[in-house]
Amino acid sequence: MTKGNVAAPASASASHRTPPEHVHPRDVLLETAMAALSDPVRLALVRELAASEDWERTCGSFDVPVRKAALSHHFAVLRSAGLIEQRDAGAKRINRLRRAEFDEHFPGLLDLVLRRR
Amino acid sequence: MTKGNVAAPASASASHRTPPEHVHPRDVLLETAMAALSDPVRLALVRELAASEDWERTCGSFDVPVRKAALSHHFAVLRSAGLIEQRDAGAKRINRLRRAEFDEHFPGLLDLVLRRR
DNA sequence: TAGACTGTACGCAGATCATCGAACACTTTG
DNA sequence: CAAAGTGTTCGATGATCTGCGTACAGTCTA
Numbered sequence: 249m250t251k252g253n254v255a256a257p258a259s260a261s262a263s264h265r266t267p268p269e270h271v272h273p274r275d276v277l278l279e280t281a282m283a284a285l286s287d288p289v290r291l292a293l294v295r296e297l298a299a300s301e302d303w304e305r306t307c308g309s310f311d312v313p314v315r316k317a318a319l320s321h322h323f324a325v326l327r328s329a330g331l332i333e334q335r336d337a338g339a340k341r342i343n344r345l346r347r348a349e350f351d352e353h354f355p356g357l358l359d360l361v362l363r364r365r
Numbered sequence: 366m367t368k369g370n371v372a373a374p375a376s377a378s379a380s381h382r383t384p385p386e387h388v389h390p391r392d393v394l395l396e397t398a399m400a401a402l403s404d405p406v407r408l409a410l411v412r413e414l415a416a417s418e419d420w421e422r423t424c425g426s427f428d429v430p431v432r433k434a435a436l437s438h439h440f441a442v443l444r445s446a447g448l449i450e451q452r453d454a455g456a457k458r459i460n461r462l463r464r465a466e467f468d469e470h471f472p473g474l475l476d477l478v479l480r481r482r
Numbered sequence: 483t484a485g486a487c488t489g490t491a492c493g494c495a496g497a498t499c500a501t502c503g504a505a506c507a508c509t510t511t512g
Numbered sequence: 513c514a515a516a517g518t519g520t521t522c523g524a525t526g527a528t529c530t531g532c533g534t535a536c537a538g539t540c541t542a
Binding site (some may be wrong): 315339 | 494499500501502503504507508509
Binding site (some may be wrong): 436 | 483487488489490492
């Protein structure tokens with residue numbers, strides 16, 4: 249259902265790593281968004297991210313009960329569902345919830361996720 | 366994630382079959398609701414149901430590309446996600462979208478599903 | 483009552499998913 | 513430069529999901 253995406257602008261930063269590939273919420277199927285939000289770990293990530301400042305949280309700073317390999321996978325799923333944006337900052341990768349963009353294309357969905365316990 | 370549920374009122378109808386088990390949206394986890402709506406076939410069922418009158422549609426009357434065994438499974442998933450209600454009417458089983466109840470507990474979610482193509 | 487019809491239950495196959503450990507690449511620190 | 517830290521990728525594993533055909537249980541109709 250999900251597929252690879254492109255548009256990787258040449259990193260002008262100091263990082264030599266390939267920057268993460270992003271998908272804009274506009275290009276995300278409803279099925280994909282729903283599937284991304286149907287996992288407890290990813291819900292926790294989204295909620296924790298929503299309670300933080302943009303670019304404040306590194307990938308390893310979340311309180312979820314999985315190892316880093318699984319965590320990395322979950323971040324990739326969130327990225328390809330248009331839910332988060334990631335940026336390399338030195339050795340770390342920092343995150344941002346794409347609130348406005350996602351809300352524009354899936355109005356009310358993030359609200360629901362963040363309000364419903 | 367989903368689990369069996371109970372509360373099967375004694376069927377006062379003419380049917381001798383065990384009536385379907387229902388789950389109220391109040392008892393549905395967000396994860397479960399999302400998972401139920403992350404499948405194209407189930408989305409089609411929900412949308413077609415939303416475009417029909419309550420109790421108007423039998424299970425076999427939907428335009429989805431799966432056989433009846435799979436269809437039966439999808440209806441069970443929708444039931445346990447609190448999305449539909451079913452009732453036996455003779456040999457047939459008729460359906461209703463639980464719009465109001467579901468909307469009360471997952472505000473905006475059905476709207477999103479029904480508006481977003 | 484025999485047969486057609488509607489839908490469920492069961493068992494199976496194939497695909498997808500979540501998770502892990504290990505190896506790797508890159509960055510930062512000592 | 514070596515060591516520690518951050519995160520990705522790979523391969524494997526077990527669980528879950530979707531689909532099918534078949535068999536079955538009721539219900540309706542001729």
